[in-house]
Amino acid sequence: MAEVIVALDAASASDAERLLERLPDVRWVKVGSVLMTREGSDLVRRFVARGLRVFLDLKWHDIPNTVAGAVRGARDLGVAMATVHTLGGRRMMEAAAEAAGNGIAMVGVTVLTSHDPASYASATGRHPAPLDGEVRRLAESARDAGLSGIVCSPLELGTVRQVLGGSALIVVPGIRRAADAGDDQVRTAAPRDAVAGGATHLVVGRPITAALDPAAAFRGVVEEAGAAVAGRFES
Numbered sequence: 001m002a003e004v005i006v007a008l009d010a011a012s013a014s015d016a017e018r019l020l021e022r023l024p025d026v027r028w029v030k031v032g033s034v035l036m037t038r039e040g041s042d043l044v045r046r047f048v049a050r051g052l053r054v055f056l057d058l059k060w061h062d063i064p065n066t067v068a069g070a071v072r073g074a075r076d077l078g079v080a081m082a083t084v085h086t087l088g089g090r091r092m093m094e095a096a097a098e099a100a101g102n103g104i105a106m107v108g109v110t111v112l113t114s115h116d117p118a119s120y121a122s123a124t125g126r127h128p129a130p131l132d133g134e135v136r137r138l139a140e141s142a143r144d145a146g147l148s149g150i151v152c153s154p155l156e157l158g159t160v161r162q163v164l165g166g167s168a169l170i171v172v173p174g175i176r177r178a179a180d181a182g183d184d185q186v187r188t189a190a191p192r193d194a195v196a197g198g199a200t201h202l203v204v205g206r207p208i209t210a211a212l213d214p215a216a217a218f219r220g221v222v223e224e225a226g227a228a229v230a231g232r233f234e235s
């Protein structure tokens with residue numbers, strides 16, 4: 001069964017906590033750099049204390065010693081999963097994986113979906129086109145460094161699942177059901193297609209958080225994701 005992670009892109013802790021009151025069945029939440037910078041680690045502690053699994057998406061990219069310290073801090077907070085940039089390099093990812101131990105699942109970001117080939121070349125001095133080959137290369141380095149998995153867009157699922165094999169975690173944002181607005185997401189997939197493609201965790205924000213009935217929207221995503229798992233194993 002794929003997990004559905006609700007992206008809490010709220011402006012304040014009280015907004016996030018009010019929203020969670022309306023989502024009693026949610027098990028996983030994503031806390032990103034906006035909420036973390038505004039509200040700090042106390043909010044993460046409160047989420048953990050109420051039994052939530054926290055995906056801390058701070059996309060660390062620093063020297064190995066510093067990233068290892070941040071991972072240990074997240075582990076002490078009770079965070080369940082966190083992100084590093086695979087472009088931080090092999091030693092940084094190894095340090096993150098070692099600091100995580102069995103306490104946190106560390107997943108790697110490959111090529112930010114905000115990049116196109118030109119902006120990626122300008123940032124890195126490399127000209128991989130299409131960027132798919134770069135996603136493959138970075139996913140391989142994450143696997144070899146011992147990370148638990150990768151964050152990727154729905155369009156990269158095939159490549160990433162092939163590189164990582166069957167048991168790795170694949171976390172996919174940009175999830176939209178047929179009836180949902182796309183918002184600013186371009187590369188989207190329906191929950192059932194993402195799960196059928198190998199996603200283990202679906203990150204869903206506005207289709208749930210901005211819905212008139214967030215609990216019903218959450219249930220809808222969970223049911224569609226669950227149906228896809230059943231289909232995958234029955235075929």
Ligand code: C5P
Pocket residue numbers: 007009032112113114152153173174175183185203204205206207
């Ligand atoms: O509201 P929506 O479902 O688009 O939110 C998706 C979440 O996943 C947001 O928190 C967004 O920052 C994050 N995300 C993304 N695309 C990526 C990486 C992260 O949408 N490539």
